[in-house]
Amino acid sequence: MDIATEKKQACTLVSVAGRMDALTATEFEKACQLLIEQGERTVVTDFSDLEYISSAGLRSILASAKKLKKAGGSIQFCGLKGMVEEVFRVSGFATLFTITDTAEEVCPK
């Protein structure tokens, strides 16, 4: 799994590619924790290149979302497709979070 972060004017864009499974999911949580420590509060996560996610990935997302909320921030998602979109829908995450097709819709600059 590869994680890239990009500081924009209105948010921090976190692009995740590859597989978020029981072996890799904590990397996402660590990346979010680092952003919180750096003072970032508006996180938009781009899953366009995420091919696979399991419940371990969902747990990392939920843990990160709770930490961000506690710090007064929020996390949103974009670019969900295929099995990732299906897993979000089945788990109830699709209604729990704001999800858009592209990052530009919520974080244009």
Place this chain on the structure above:
Amino acid sequence: MPKIVPIQAASLRIPASLEHLPQARAFVNSRSREFGLPAELGDKLDLVLEELLVNVGSYAYPGGSGELEIRCTLEGIVDRQASFFCLCLRDWGVAFDPLSISEREHHDSIDDMEVGGLGITLIRHMVDECTYRRVGDMNEFRACFVV
């Protein structure tokens, strides 16, 4: 109840721990190709295998170690133009029926959302049929997909 006839089978026995997930995944993917399963089934198989293996690795042998057997079978369903690909996981640890966990409720707030039970929710959704049984000192979970 339809009559089931075995067509092909293969099994792998590994230590029940998360670090063996790549080995388990490679085994199931190879059998999937060998049995001629459609590629679209790949992610579902991966997901169900991971959820089951993580479950056994985390809870079956508390404070110790033990084995896990993964068995892949292709079974014909007589009188139906279909077959079942079944993933069967066996362990010899603490008795636990994952299907005893009720379906998760969907929440509107992340504060109310809990982390437990996500795995079995995903398994239930991905498979066409799943069963659990305790046989002697063995847990057996079968997850089947119509091919």
